[in-house]
Amino acid sequence: MRFQPIYDIAELCARKDVTDAVLCPGSRCAPLTLAFTRHPHITPRTFSDERSAGFIALGMAQQKKNPVVVVCTSGTAVYNLAPAVAEAWFSETPLVVLTADRPSEWIAQHDGQTIHQAEIFGKHVKKFYQLPQDYDHADSQWAINRIVNEAINLARQEPQGPVHINAPFREPLYPERNEATTYSSDVRVMREHRNAYTLTDEQQQKIRQEWSSYHNILIVAGQQHPDEALATALGSFFAKHDVPLVSDIISNLHEGGKSIRHADLFLGQASEDLKKTLRPDLLITFGQSLISKNVKLFLRKYTPKAHWHLQPEGTAADTFKHVTDIFQTSPASFFGFISSVQQDETFENQKQHNYTKLWEVEERRAQRTLADFFGSGDLAEMELVKELIDQLPEHSNLHLANSMSVRYANFIGLEARRKGIRVFSNRGTSGIDGCTSTSVGHHLASGRPTFLITGDVAFFYDRNAFWHNYPIPGLRVLLLNNHGGLIFNVIDGPASMPEAREYFITRQALKAQKLCEEFGFDHLILDSRRKLRNVLKDFLDLDGRTKILEFETDVTLNKTVFDNLKLKIKKSYEL
Numbered sequence: 001m002r003f004q005p006i007y008d009i010a011e012l013c014a015r016k017d018v019t020d021a022v023l024c025p026g027s028r029c030a031p032l033t034l035a036f037t038r039h040p041h042i043t044p045r046t047f048s049d050e051r052s053a054g055f056i057a058l059g060m061a062q063q064k065k066n067p068v069v070v071v072c073t074s075g076t077a078v079y080n081l082a083p084a085v086a087e088a089w090f091s092e093t094p095l096v097v098l099t100a101d102r103p104s105e106w107i108a109q110h111d112g113q114t115i116h117q118a119e120i121f122g123k124h125v126k127k128f129y130q131l132p133q134d135y136d137h138a139d140s141q142w143a144i145n146r147i148v149n150e151a152i153n154l155a156r157q158e159p160q161g162p163v164h165i166n167a168p169f170r171e172p173l174y175p176e177r178n179e180a181t182t183y184s185s186d187v188r189v190m191r192e193h194r195n196a197y198t199l200t201d202e203q204q205q206k207i208r209q210e211w212s213s214y215h216n217i218l219i220v221a222g223q224q225h226p227d228e229a230l231a232t233a234l235g236s237f238f239a240k241h242d243v244p245l246v247s248d249i250i251s252n253l254h255e256g257g258k259s260i261r262h263a264d265l266f267l268g269q270a271s272e273d274l275k276k277t278l279r280p281d282l283l284i285t286f287g288q289s290l291i292s293k294n295v296k297l298f299l300r301k302y303t304p305k306a307h308w309h310l311q312p313e314g315t316a317a318d319t320f321k322h323v324t325d326i327f328q329t330s331p332a333s334f335f336g337f338i339s340s341v342q343q344d345e346t347f348e349n350q351k352q353h354n355y356t357k358l359w360e361v362e363e364r365r366a367q368r369t370l371a372d373f374f375g376s377g378d379l380a381e382m383e384l385v386k387e388l389i390d391q392l393p394e395h396s397n398l399h400l401a402n403s404m405s406v407r408y409a410n411f412i413g414l415e416a417r418r419k420g421i422r423v424f425s426n427r428g429t430s431g432i433d434g435c436t437s438t439s440v441g442h443h444l445a446s447g448r449p450t451f452l453i454t455g456d457v458a459f460f461y462d463r464n465a466f467w468h469n470y471p472i473p474g475l476r477v478l479l480l481n482n483h484g485g486l487i488f489n490v491i492d493g494p495a496s497m498p499e500a501r502e503y504f505i506t507r508q509a510l511k512a513q514k515l516c517e518e519f520g521f522d523h524l525i526l527d528s529r530r531k532l533r534n535v536l537k538d539f540l541d542l543d544g545r546t547k548i549l550e551f552e553t554d555v556t557l558n559k560t561v562f563d564n565l566k567l568k569i570k571k572s573y574e575l
Contacts (some may be wrong), residue, residue: 003031003175004184005135005144006167009098010035010042011183012145016152018067018096019043020445022057024050026073028113029100030173033071038181045444049464050077054084055426055434056465058093059441062225062424063397067094067155074101075113078120083433088162089124090428091223091288094155095162097125103133103168117166124162126154131167149190157194158313197312197330199337211341214306215351217243218280218359220295221251221259222287222319226422229332231256236339242352244359248291250400250425254414260359261413262366264292269570270362275302277358283320286310286331289427291410296320310334369569370412379529380561381480381553385453386412387532388478391540393449395420397442401435401454402426404558405480409453411565422448432458436465440472449474449542456481460510466519473544479512482553512550522547 001007009032013019021036023029023046037044047053050072061068072078078099088095102114119128129147132140151163175181199207224230231253234245238258247259254261267275279302286309290296299320308325309316316326327334374383385408392398398414398421400406406425414421424442426435435458443450452475459479466472484507516523522545526535539549 001175001179001182003035003135004182005141006031006169007035007038007181008184008187009144009148010039011187012148012189013069013096013152014039014041015187015189016149018069018152020057020060020064020066021045021069021071022047022053022060024048024053024070024072024077026077026100027173028074028102028169029071029098031169032098032100032167034175034181036069036071039183045468045470047468049467050080051083051434052437052462052464052467054081054095054097055087055437055462056441056444057095058084058088058091058426058434059399059424059438059443060445061088061093061095061441062091062438063442063445065225067096067152069096069098071098072100073113074099074117075115077113078115078117082121082124083429083431084437085121085162085164086124087426087428087431087434089126091426092159092161092428094160096151096155097121097162097164099164099166101166101168103170120166121162121164125164126157126161127151127163129163129165131165133168133170145188146190149188153190153192156192158197159311195312196333197328198333199327199329203327203329204337207338208341210306211338214282215349216279216281216355217241217284217352218282218304218355219243219245219284220290220299221245221247221253222285222290223248223250223425223427224252224287225424226252227332229330230335233332233335233339234258237335240339240341242356244356246295246359249410249413250291250406250423250427251287252423254421255416255419257416259416260363262363262370262411263298263359264294265366265369265411265566266362266569267292267294267298269566269573271573274362274573278302278362279304280355281305283307283322284310285320286334289430290319291406291425291427365572366569369565369572373565373568378557379526379532379551381482381551381558382408382411382561382565384478384480384526384532384551385409387536388451388453388539389414391536392418392421392451393540393542394418396449396451397421397439397446398423399435399439399442399450399452400425401452401458402430402432403455403458405453405455405458432461434462434465436462436477439477440465440475443472443475444470447474449476452477454479456483456508456510457506459512460508463515466515466521472546474542475546476539477548478539479548479550480553481511481550482555482558483507483509484555511552512548516548519546521545524549526551 021044036042057068057070101117155163246263247253283304303322306324307322310331400409439452
């Protein structure tokens with residue numbers, strides 16, 4: 001069979017436990033499409049918009065913590081995958097991108113759907129692979145098998161990420177009418193045995209020697225997926241050591257109960273004298289990006305004596321500009337080891353207790369302010385976000401779109417009692433272009449109730465997230481529709497420009513009603529505080545219907561509420 005080595009790509013994927021394929025319609029990719037759709041152990045799904053498809057695959061890969069295959073046809077279709085590939089690179093999400101191509105001799109010869117596809121994603125993939133153009137020779141068959149094995153292994157290696165395999169095909173692209181699609185029984189599987197990423201004896205000795213010399217130790221966690229091993233290790237660590245942990249909502253560490261969840265809120269208003277007392281002498285970091293700009297500014301200004309960063313592999317980002325030691329280990333392994341380090345009660349240790357108390361006092365200040373702030377006046381976006389987060393059902397997904405949605409949620413935070421809630425956000429690149437599609441991917445891959453909090457620009461930009469034939473009964477979208485980009489009315493710079501309204505905020509008049517009618521979704525409208533309880537009750541009812549709750553709001557009101565919350569925190573320091 002002419003395309004047997006291509007069909008066997010699907011067989012190899014299945015044997016390496018890569019069983020989800022996102023397929024985009026096209027003719028040049030027919031051999032790949034048939035390979036995955038006809039395989040008995042692959043779950044194929046098709047999406048017509050490549051940009052949306054890429055983000056749906058991203059969400060599926062994040063949910064399953066496993067590579068997902070993305071297939072598309074040749075030409076500009078490939079470029080449409082670029083935003084999702086870039087997000088996968090920076091969010092360390094494993095994708096296997098398979099793009100069909102024309103034979104190389106036809107590039108730049110005025111042949112349709114033919115562009116320069118080699119290295120098209122540049123530095124945003126871990127590696128680019130080019131398959132042979134002809135498949136009859138034994139060496140070509142060996143190369144295809146070797147390349148796909150290597151690509152899947154590389155996608156899984158820490159730090160995980162996307163890989164790109166470009167596959168040129170000559171016509172005819174389709175099998176004969178009665179030709180059966182078969183898969184070879186002797187497909188070679190190259191298994192890679194990964195490292196445990198544990199601390200070496202030398203590293204353990206260094207940590208033992210230096211640990212007791214620091215008295216203002218602070219842990220800061222960036223974005224990461226829920227990790228049971230890490231949660232267990234941190235539980236043991238906090239039982240032994242009294243150290244504050246600063247975390248964003250996207251750190252997925254809220255259940256531990258020890259997190260300083262509102263540092264972004266109070267550090268933005270605290271005095272310089274207070275910040276000096278909060279200065280760490282040892283900073284320990286792990287995870288990816290932080291939402292909190294105020295935490296980043298604080299740690300860049302108030303430099304610790306030492307900064308230990310934990311990550312299994314790869315080049316460490318120097319976000320706070322003073323990394324001193326990089327431990328290539330998993331955070332779970334690190335904190336598991338530290339839990340075994342004995343620390344007797346001494347006067348010096350009391351300094352660490354006092355330091356932790358300082359952080360806890362500021363955390364309680366922010367919590368009191370939030371508790372007293374909402375509940376009167378006109379209902380604004382931030383209060384509605386708080387109401388939804390407070391009522392999320394256990395064991396659900398929360399996806400936060402970029403710009404104001406993720407900032408609102410981070411100011412509010414998740415309480416420790418909220419069990420099993422997994423938080424996701426496209427903070428690798430912090431773009432708005434695929435937030436809805438990513439949440440759709442999460443729901444398709446898990447079946448878990450999935451709640452997306454999004455603004456209107458992100459929502460309407462990504463409306464093709466719904467352009468497919470797959471039911472998404474557990475998806476709930478809270479649409480904060482202020483008819484423009486509120487973020488540009490909040491951040492320093494554009495808000496003061498006379499061009500802000502037209503060229504930055506970019507007012508738009510769209511509403512979600514027609515979209516809901518088009519796709520058969522329930523459209524809920526919230527337009528006053530008195531309707532809040534009943535509308536939220538309907539929205540949270542998991543009755544098998546996809547629901548979009550639209551809250552049409554005023555930009556000026558939302559900015560005023562946002563500013564007033566920060567002002568109230570600031571005034572609390574004046575009492």
